[in-house]
Amino acid sequence: MEYIFGADVGGSSTKLGVFDREGKLIAERTVPTVTSGGGERIIPDIARAVKSLSGELEPGAKILGMGMAVPGPVEAGGMVNGCVNLGWGRKDAAGEMAVLTDFPVFLLNDANAAALGEVWQGAARNCGGGAFMVTLGTGVGGAFIFGEQVVNGANGAGGEIGHMTVNPREIEQCTCGRRGCLEQYVSTRGMVRTAKEQMGLHPESTLLSCDELSGKIIFEQALAGDEAAIKTVRLTADILGQALACAAAICDPEVFIIGGGLSGGGDYYLEQIVESYRRSVMYPCRETKFVIASLGHQAGMYGAARFAMGFLKGV
Ligand SMILES: [Zn+2]
DSSP: OEEEEEEEEOSSEEEEEEEETTOOEEEEEEEEOOOHHHHTTHHHHHHHHHHHHHTTSOTTOEEEEEEEEESSOBOTTSOEEEEGGGTEEEEOHHHHHHHHHSSOEEEEEHHHHHHHHHHHHSTTTTOTTOEEEEEESSSEEEEEEETTEEOOOTTSOTTOGGGSBSOTTOOSBOTTSOBSBTHHHHSHHHHHHHHHHHHHHOTTOGGGGOSSOOHHHHHHHHHTTOHHHHHHHHHHHHHHHHHHHHHHHHHOOSEEEEESGGGGGHHHHHHHHHHHHHHHSOGGGTTOEEEEOSSGGGHHHHHHHHHHHTTSTTO
16 A cells, blocks of 8 residues: 655644555654754654554555645745744755655645645535635634645745735734734634623623633633623624635635634634625625634644645655
């Protein structure tokens, strides 16, 4: 049998999986990420886990190659252009991994990998007409996949909707250094900030008695009828729906995929996002499908494996 590895390298751990050519996950590992010393141990640690997983396959098993997703921009030539969370600067991560594993390695950005994974084996399977995925967590990632190909763009920033300006009058700074990015409103931090503003207007809110606010608590309290939480969810969904309507004007996908921690808001959140989207979008795109991501933390390693398959002859 022939196999492909997929790795999703993250700031706290790497998810590593070995797949058959049909996309079935055969075995997986989690490798802790050690970021000290400029992240120099990360690649050797993953390579050791790759060797160990390879040893569990049947005798004569052939490893075709590996895809590796990283939390940073990847240049057209395959170089990583800085991963703050890993301690990496500009680095030939694929080349270093290929030397240690003895098979070809292909690099892509992690948001792109998650989207590709969902299109290949997840919530947006068989979606030939393009899929746009937005990942809502600490930050906001975005990716556009067309025909199982990542649309990475000239600068590796294709689909990065999180840093689209949605409020030019914002006074607080975004993590990217600019002001008024989508991420400032629809990330976990953005949602908590909106909740705090709403708590000021609703002194009766149950949110005031919570020690630490999170997306999960805000959704729970909204479903329980708390006015400040309901308004927070509505305002956040409004901004996200409008931003996705802008994305539709550019790439007109067949489906939008909502992923990341805040997708835990489920149908309650999704319905409000879709409502806002439909109010804002130009008419040919009104019926675009919306789905919640289904592969969770595994999406990136699935997508990384699929990305590698695209380069490997005969796959
Ligand atoms: Zn920004």
